[in-house]
Amino acid sequence: MVETPRLMGEGSSGVAGRMKGRRIRMERTLITGGAGFLGSHLCDFFMGLGHEVICMDNLIKKENVENITHLIGHARFKFIKYDVTEYLHVDGKLDHILHFASLASPKDYLDYPIQALKVGSLGTHKVLGLAKGKRARFLLASTSMVTASKPVASALRMI
Numbered sequence: 001m002v003e004t005p006r007l008m009g010e011g012s013s014g015v016a017g018r019m020k021g022r023r024i025r026m027e028r029t030l031i032t033g034g035a036g037f038l039g040s041h042l043c044d045f046f047m048g049l050g051h052e053v054i055c056m057d058n059l060i061k062k063e064n065v066e067n068i069t070h071l072i073g074h075a076r077f078k079f080i081k082y083d084v085t086e087y088l089h090v091d092g093k094l095d096h097i098l099h100f101a102s103l104a105s106p107k108d109y110l111d112y113p114i115q116a117l118k119v120g121s122l123g124t125h126k127v128l129g130l131a132k133g134k135r136a137r138f139l140l141a142s143t144s145m146v147t148a149s150k151p152v153a154s155a156l157r158m159i
């Protein structure tokens with residue numbers, strides 16, 4: 001059985017969702033690509049903040065499931081194996097959406113060219129639509145090529 005970690009905001013007095021006797025609203029955060037390298041760390045981070053975290057990932061990179069096994073079974077964590085390029089619906093409110101679903105490496109582009117294009121375009125469109133519907137804050141992870149790649153970065157400076 002997987003032992004669920006104790007996280008910030010969950011003391012022995014069961015204070016999750018409470019502060020000084022007052023009930024506080026639990027934030028709900030969706031992380032697409034949540035099983036990936038960055039997404040899984042973001043799952044840990046937002047769990048640590050006491051949010052309810054929904055991790056959505058199609059596990060096209062199957063091995064990534066290991067990044068989130070320590071969270072499976074936690075009461076505030078939900079994993080949904082799903083492709084964000086499909087019809088997208090999540091029950092209940094969402095306060096934040098972090099869109100990290102991606103096929104980001106040059107190897108991924110070659111292994112999955114169509115899926116790479118789809119998740120960056122159609123996937124972003126679907127997730128934006130969900131954010132609009134839920135009036136959620138939206139964060140899109142951009143490729144590091146925009147900031148780290150010298151030719152692209154210098155081309156951008158010229159614009």
Ligand SMILES: NC(=O)c1ccc[n+]([C@@H]2O[C@H](COP(=O)([O-])OP(=O)(O)OC[C@H]3O[C@@H](n4cnc5c(N)ncnc54)[C@H](O)[C@@H]3O)[C@@H](O)[C@H]2O)c1
Binds near residue numbers: 033060061082103
């Ligand atoms: N890793 C870095 O150093 C870095 C730096 C800057 C920007 N970024 C950006 O951050 C994002 C995430 O990067 P990462 O390194 O965590 O990548 P990653 O490959 O580790 O994770 C991406 C996850 O998205 C999932 N995924 C792919 N297509 C999907 C789909 N259609 N539906 C649902 N899930 C899908 C994959 O299964 C994977 O688990 C990318 O956009 C990347 O360009 C990464």
